[in-house]
Amino acid sequence: MDFAAADWVESKGDELHRVDVREDWEYDGIGHLPEAVNVPFDSYRADAHAADGGEGEAGMLPGAERFAEVMGAAGISRDDGLVAYDDTHGVFAARLLVTCELYGHDPDHLHLLDGDYSSWVRDYPTSQETVDPDPATYEARFDPDGPLVQADVVEAALDDPDAVVVDTREGWEYDEAHLPGAVRLDWQELVDGDTRGLRPTSELRDLLEERGIDPEGRVVLYCNTARRISHTYVALRQLGYADLAFYEGSLTEWEEEGRPLESNERAE
Template sequence: MRSRLRLLFLGLAMAVMAGLHGGTPGHAQDSAGEGYAHPEWFAEADWLRQNLAADDVAIVALTPAEEFVAGHIPGAAQIDWKALEVVETSDASVANWRADVEATLSELGIERDDTVVVYDGGTFIAARLWWILHQLGHDDVRVLNGGLAAWVAEGGDVEAGESTVEPSAVPYVGEPNAESLVQITEAEAALDRADTVFVDARRFEDEYAVGHIPGAVNVPFMANAEADGPKLWKPAAELRAMYEEAGITPDRPVIAYCATGVRSSVTYFALRQLGYEDVAVFTGSFVEWSSDPARPVTTGEAP
């Protein structure tokens, strides 16, 4: 079994390095920080290498279990994004979801005073766990820019096998930030406000065009990523130009949604990094919106 895992890791590392297209290891360091409102919300691979053994640094991989077993950052815990969905946003459901999430965070070994670094395998979905911790009032949570590929490119070690992280002895109790989350009643009310813009983070052809909240602007979540090499966040200037061209400006309240609130967390992270203050995730997203046929749905492109 160990030899098979070593082969899996070797294949993973070769694939990651092949995907760099000759880019330098320092490229991830160059793309984050400058121009962002909150550069402290990023972790760069070289910083993580220097702080990997710190007792107050908790690392979480937001990846499928089989991908984690094939190779992960040493000392990381693992969870799949599917465990973090909520598609019904009544008060009771949101309260239950938060309680479940807090129990999950304890299982991942996370404590309130930890610096939490979340990463993925190039999917950008790490922003979902970042948003959850941010929503629960966690003080220091960071997204590893470029994910596992950037870590390998910087010479970081990778280990195979399951996580050895022990659950926290102290139950995780958050202090929810209500302003970062929109429930269905608030989304319905916002539909009648001309200044509010809904941003749909889903794919265009097979999701947005098939049906979306009326007036929503489509900016797929992976549009925030650079096209080549490790999936680094685009420079702030490029992101700002992309969103403003779509009519998403800092003076307008923004509600981000997708199918189940996972990909729209990427949109939230991007806009907050650009200095947008009035941004929230409609975490029930289109699954909840479309569950009632009385709610309006538009097809095709936005006007």
């Protein structure tokens, strides 16, 4: 799983499925990458299907059956290569890729556009032609031995000197309440405002070193509902972090279970 440069994506042509995770009105009305299919963000989140009575394996996961339907309808099988994008620096698209991995998709086949739609249109063609893909079979199977961890594992990591728990939310959210001892790393700090993609590798490594996020150690990520950690997860994978844990329940579940929190006092 990695960030893919726009020129590489363009060179691959139809070897890669292009997946636009924006809302359908954006896909249809604003335009999209040529041959991209539309898989809106809400279609692979559990809360969008509450009326169906289905529940995912954890947090906001949609459940293997529902995810298989969504991806199959988009013409994608689990063996296919795909690149996902949005128009928000990749944070929504990253969530799709992490969900794919959790349901058994080979991470080596998963790519996040380095940038977003607004960066793509500066140099590459777009289309407003709706793509109607041929249905495929997507065999989604949740991998319990994957990167997703439960709250007890996170709590143990807070006391582990060889692990760091990382809060990827904004500063004001962290100040209001965060897991005790968690390090703050707003996911947006990894984004270059000009390119709309990842900051240069040297800058990222300096930032992570400053925060004590060691590539040789264990890193546990959380936010509120596991959307923002998806972008950070892909970024750290890109940088070679091998021991990454993904707390799907995040702060929402942590609070519901009455686990300890701490806050920072603000100066008046």
